[in-house]
Amino acid sequence: MTSAPLPVVTLDGPAGVGKTTLARRMAESLGIAFLDTGAMFRCLALRLGAGADAWEEERLKDACAAHTFSLEGNGAGTRICCNGVPVRGEIRTEEVGMLAARLGQVPLVRACLCAAQRRLAEQRPLVVEGRDMGTEVFPTARFKFFLDATPEVRALRRLRDLEARGQAADLAVLTEQIRKRDAMDRNRPIAPLRAAQDAVVVDTSALDIEGVLGALLHVISVHGGAALLHGGRGDG
Ligand code: DC
DSSP, rough: OOOOEEEEEEOOOTTSSHHHHHHHHHHHHTSSEEEEHHHHHHHHHHHHHHHHGGSHHHHHHHHHTTTOOEEESOGGOEEETTTEEEEEEEGGSSHHHHHHHHTTOOHHHHHHHHHHEEEEEHHHHHEEEEIIIIIIIOEEEEEEEEEEEOOOHHHHHHHHHHHHTTTTOOHHHHHHHHHHHHHHHHHHHHSSSSOOOOOEEEETTTTTTHHHHHHHHHHHHHOOTTHHHHHHHHOE
């Protein structure tokens, strides 16, 4: 028996490719909420602290169970909450990103967050972004995309972002950090970063955010449009 497609759009891809911005913009265009799964890993990593990936199983299990995730709002205004409190900008540093990537290599943590992600998608249609959305967490998602760009392009985008926020950064350091996190995300034994077989792969290197958003919304519209997402679980 084949399962009916889930009213979910998956956006997977490496660090710095622009998934979060795109997920927010796409959710706004489609009139649904978005789920930034990297924020879940980052939030846990920040709260548990460095070294949590090496904790013994029972301790890690209890720690994961003590953190519940929920969504509030819709479209661009969607916010992810941990234990009822919106997750804040403090999770957005590269240091927390590296801790999150380490934690993401632990099967128990992945299983716990995967279950939480699926629970959230049972409640409403979603744009979900991460590393393994189309492959592991939502293999029956209605629309799947994989976004890519060279490490150099992604590092340059990150530099521009930081500069726009008045923060100084070094392009060579950013490129190295992105390469390191790519290696961890792509080479881990469980749920590694890769495109699902049925995902539309988009190289965003030569496109700006408007260009990528337009291309993705076009694919959705050609294949049935947002109505399929709003209609809940279709029959295929
Ligand atoms: O997307 P991001 O940079 O916020 O994610 C931070 C880290 O969290 C990423 O390097 C690996 C981990 N992660 C993951 O393993 N699986 C996901 N679905 C999302 C993030």
